[in-house]
Amino acid sequence: MEPLYQQTHKQVHEIQSHMGRLETADKQSLHLVENEIQASIDQIFSHLERLEILSSKEPPNKRQNAKLRVDQLKYDVQHLQTALRNFQHRRYAREQQERQREELLSRTFTTNDSDTTIPMDSSLHFNSSLQKIHHGMDDLIGGGHSILDGLRAQRLTLKGTQKKILDIANMLGLSNTVMRLTEKRAFQDKYFMIGGMLLTCVVMFLVVQYLT
Secondary structure, eight states: OHHHHHHHHHHHHHHHHHTTHHHHOOHHHHHHHHHHHHHHHHHHHHHHHHHHHHHHTSOHHHHHHHHHHHHHHHHHHHHHHHHHHHHHHHHHHHHHHHHHHHHHHHSOOOSSOTTTOOOHHHHHHHHHHHHHHHHHHHHHHHHHHHHHHHHHHHHHHHHHHHHHHHHHHHHHTOOHHHHHHHHHHHHHHHHHHHHHHHHHHHHHHHHHHHHO
């Protein structure tokens, strides 16, 4: 377990240092930096699943400490994931506002021509409404990502809990029937989690359709 833990711990610190590049990267390389950070975060989540299993196999006198170390890594990487999502939402909002300003300034406005006069008040009101919709969408997407991150964390926690229950069941000599019921419950929880994710996606889609 120790080599994988050290490797994962090192990756977390590398991502923390790379987060500073997001503020200094130019537009051409910004997406590349974001993709690199996201790929590293995904790899760490994969390592955490493996570490959850390995920590449950540690000797009893070391198991609790191993579990605490894995939980700390889990907290750190979830914080990094949230920071990356927030940065992406802010960038998206800025890009939308810049495009809207460019579109508004690129229009040709004329006077004393009833056929070509553009209603300025209506255009400004429409632009303001668009900005409100985009802000609302950013909040909704941010909330959706937070829910999905929470579900991912719950999935890791449930897997760790299942391993602990199986270890305890083996120590107490419980029947195979009880162990199968425990596995069945974990299997059902997995589908509840997937159902919650799908429901969140459907709600986000319906809100997008309604707002647009």
